[in-house]
Amino acid sequence: MAKLATFIVAAVLGAALGIIGIFATVGAVSPSADHVADQSVEDPAMTVYGTR
Amino acid sequence: MWRPTARLAPHLTSAAITAVVLAPLVAPGYVLRYDMVFVPRQPLSWEMVAPADALPRAVPLDALVSLANLAVPGWLLQRLVLVATLYFAALGMARLVPTERTLTRVVGALAYAWTPFLAERLLLGQWGLLLAYAALPWLVAAVRDVRTGRPGALGRLVLAAAPAAVTPTGGLIALATVLVLLPTKGRWRATVLGVGAVAALCLPWVVAALTSAAGGRSDPEGVAAFAARAENWSGTVGALAGTGGIWNAQTVPGSRSSALVPVATLVLLAVCAVGFGALRRRWPDGIARLAWLAACSFVLALAGTAPGAPALEWLVTTVPGAGLLRDGQKFLIPYALLVALSFAVGAESLAHRLAGRIDANAGRVVLVAAALLPVVILPDLAVGAAGQLRPVRYPADWDAVSARVAAAPGEVLSLPFDGYQRYRWNHGQVVRDPAPRYLDAPVLMNDALRVGAVTVDGENPRAAKVQAVLDAGQPVASLGVRWVLVRAEPGLDVPATVLSGLRPVYTGNYLALWENTEITAAPPGPGRRWPAVGAHVLAALVVIIGACAVLRGRRKP
Known part of the structure; x- marks a missing residue:
């Protein structure tokens, strides 16, 4: 019984971490529109310290 | 155990x-x-x-x-x-x-x-x-x-x-x-x-x-x-x-x-x-x-x-x-x-x-x-x-320019007049101008920061003066700097009037160095910096005393 309960705990936590991880990775590899807009206007003559 | x-x-x-x-x-x-x-x-x-004219960040x-x-x-x-x-x-x-x-x-x-x-x-x-x-x-x-x-x-x-x-x-x-x-x-x-x-x-x-x-x-x-x-x-x-x-x-x-x-x-x-x-x-x-x-x-x-x-x-x-x-x-x-x-x-x-x-x-x-x-x-x-920390090599121009400045030390003005630059050889990544650290001479840099469309003014009064001269298209030779370091890359042309009165001494693929032959004096010495030197020495002494105290504490049973 204890083993089954441990398995369920592991499965639930693993699934939660997996879902969060997948969402975070998708966010990491698919930059937001803001990031894309920043890169599209990149100009070596125009140096900015940063954008908000 | x-x-x-x-x-x-x-x-x-x-x-x-x-x-x-x-x-x-x-x-x-x-x-x-x-x-x-x-x-x-x-x-x-x-x-x-x-720093003589900038805040000690x-x-x-x-x-x-x-x-x-x-x-x-x-x-x-x-x-x-x-x-x-x-x-x-x-x-x-x-x-x-x-x-x-x-x-x-x-x-x-x-x-x-x-x-x-x-x-x-x-x-x-x-x-x-x-x-x-x-x-x-x-x-x-x-x-x-x-x-x-x-x-x-x-x-x-x-x-x-x-x-x-x-x-x-x-x-x-x-x-x-x-x-x-x-x-x-x-x-x-x-x-x-x-x-x-x-x-x-x-x-x-x-x-x-x-x-x-x-x-x-x-x-x-x-x-x-x-x-x-x-x-x-x-x-x-x-x-x-x-x-x-x-x-x-x-x-x-x-x-x-x-x-x-x-x-x-x-x-x-x-x-x-x-x-x-x-x-x-x-x-x-x-x-x-x-x-x-x-x-x-x-x-x-x-x-x-x-x-x-x-x-x-x-x-x-x-x-x-x-x-x-x-x-x-x-x-x-x-x-x-x-x-x-x-x-x-x-x-x-x-x-x-x-x-x-x-x-x-x-x-x-x-x-x-x-x-x-x-x-x-x-x-x-x-x-x-995710690959954003990528090592790059400095172009050889930096060593060439550094050697020339070291041979005749004097204040350097770095152009374009932006504290942060976006170099091709650095994958276009924004970075602080390396000139003050690479060159063995004081470098006059812009401490105003551009954040998007906003320019946040700096605190350096000399940088503000340089910006005014550049905005007016006047020669930078009048500023009294010995050297002018210019990025020699496409799209970064500095107006000829700004460089008038200067002599080109080096031109590479990435950097060019111009000399103001009318300025021959070496950069100023320590001047009013002695109190800061004393503060550095005091801080170093505190660290040494701290290290000795740690060693003494370890020897005690």
């Missing part, structure tokens, strides 16, 4: 975190991003000790780099510093967590060394600030030991505060930490000595600021430009609660925009709430003060946003030096420490409860999940923040 696992696990975890984050640094070259500029050999100049950090460069080449020094920062941040937290359980220490190490704060400041190149981040767990542990009267603790406090105090922000955080956590009834002598020692470590940048010709008041537009910002639907408060929220959108890992990040942050804070209760029992005389310090750091991080912005704008325009508070998110370090500490203890409490209800393995599963949570929330910190 010798427990190799318990002893080695924190070290192995710290080493693993460091290796995974800094993996791209095995490639040769220099990682050049924003404020992170290392060069092959940085000369030690008076400007490093006390990197005092005594730059002087220490120059001294270290005498023994270690720049590429190796950069790797040593970054590796030490990540390693000691993780190890310091692993040792600070009040627990007997090894896995809890691992949770603490990951919760502190795998954070949005660390990722964002690393991508902004603020490795000096990250030294303070790495030092804080050690400083808090040393303060705890001073309060309990452990031998050598005061020396350890000084040695832990020293890396933090190499920048003004880190110095303020270290001083605030000691002021809040250290005062103890019956130990007033140790309190005064501890606070005095950390204050002495801050003297180099304090004295340098007092002797600089730069105005101490700052442009109020910087308050909005450098205020903390939202990274996802949870807003600015949500971003800061997860230790993110840096002002610069270009240095935020992509995963921070994920819709589930706020949910994961809520889970993390819920576990912290559980852990905070347990921490109060384990560290009854210190945790309330640490919580107070963390709360203050959170309020400071929020200060630049509404409704605190008008008050901060008034402060930076009225009080000299208050401009340091504009980028408030950088003060979040004590909050990040409390979150990591209470998260580790909270995870242990939950694991203990579950182990009691089910079995010990269920408890271990909870701790392993807690250890993985920071990594899962922020997967793109791995491998140099």
Whole structure:
């Protein structure tokens, strides 16, 4: 019984971490529109310290 | 009893975190991003000790780099510093967590060394600030030991505060930490000595600021430009609660925009709430003060946003030096420490409860999940923040120009007149102009900062004068500089009128050097910098005395 309960705990936590991880990775590899807009206007003559 | 696992696990975890984050640094070259500029050999100049016309934002950090460069080449020094920062941040937290359980220490190490704060400041190149981040767990542990009267603790406090105090922000955080956590009834002598020692470590940048010709008041537009910002639907408060929220959108890992990040942050804070209760029992005389310090750091991080912005704008325009508070998110370090500490203890409490209800393995599963949570929330910190920390080589032009300037020292003006540049050879990555560190001469640079469409004015009166001359299209020869360094890249043409009266002495693929033959005088000597030199010597003496105290404490049985 204890083993089954441990398995369920592991499965639930693993699934939660997996879902969060997948969402975070998708966010990491698919930059937001803001990031894309920043890169599209990149100009070596125009140096900015940063954008908000 | 010798427990190799318990002893080695924190070290192995710290080493693993460091290796995974800094993996791209095995490639040769220099990682050049924003404020992170290392060069092959940085000369030690008076400007490093006390800038004549600029605020001492990197005092005594730059002087220490120059001294270290005498023994270690720049590429190796950069790797040593970054590796030490990540390693000691993780190890310091692993040792600070009040627990007997090894896995809890691992949770603490990951919760502190795998954070949005660390990722964002690393991508902004603020490795000096990250030294303070790495030092804080050690400083808090040393303060705890001073309060309990452990031998050598005061020396350890000084040695832990020293890396933090190499920048003004880190110095303020270290001083605030000691002021809040250290005062103890019956130990007033140790309190005064501890606070005095950390204050002495801050003297180099304090004295340098007092002797600089730069105005101490700052442009109020910087308050909005450098205020903390939202990274996802949870807003600015949500971003800061997860230790993110840096002002610069270009240095935020992509995963921070994920819709589930706020949910994961809520889970993390819920576990912290559980852990905070347990921490109060384990560290009854210190945790309330640490919580107070963390709360203050959170309020400071929020200060630049509404409704605190008008008050901060008034402060930076009225009080000299208050401009340091504009980028408030950088003060979040004590909050990040409390979150990591209470998260580790909270995870242990939950694991203990579950182990009691089910079995010990269920408890271990909870701790392993807690250890993985920071990594899962922020997967793109791995491998140099998903490849953003890429070493590059300096073009040979830099050595050629450096040799010519060294042969006839004199002030250098770097054009285009922007403190931050975007070089082709650096993959177009924004980085601070390397000229002041590469050339063995004072370099006149623009300290105004462009944030999007806004230009935040600097404090250097000479830089403002140069900008006026450039805006009028007048020759820069009239400014009295000996050399003019110009980027020779397509699209960066400097008007001929600006360079009139100068003689070209070098033209490469990336840089050109022009000489003002009418100026032959060498750059000025120390002048009014002697007080700053004295402050540096005093700080060095404090560190030496601290090291001796640690050695003496170890010899005692």
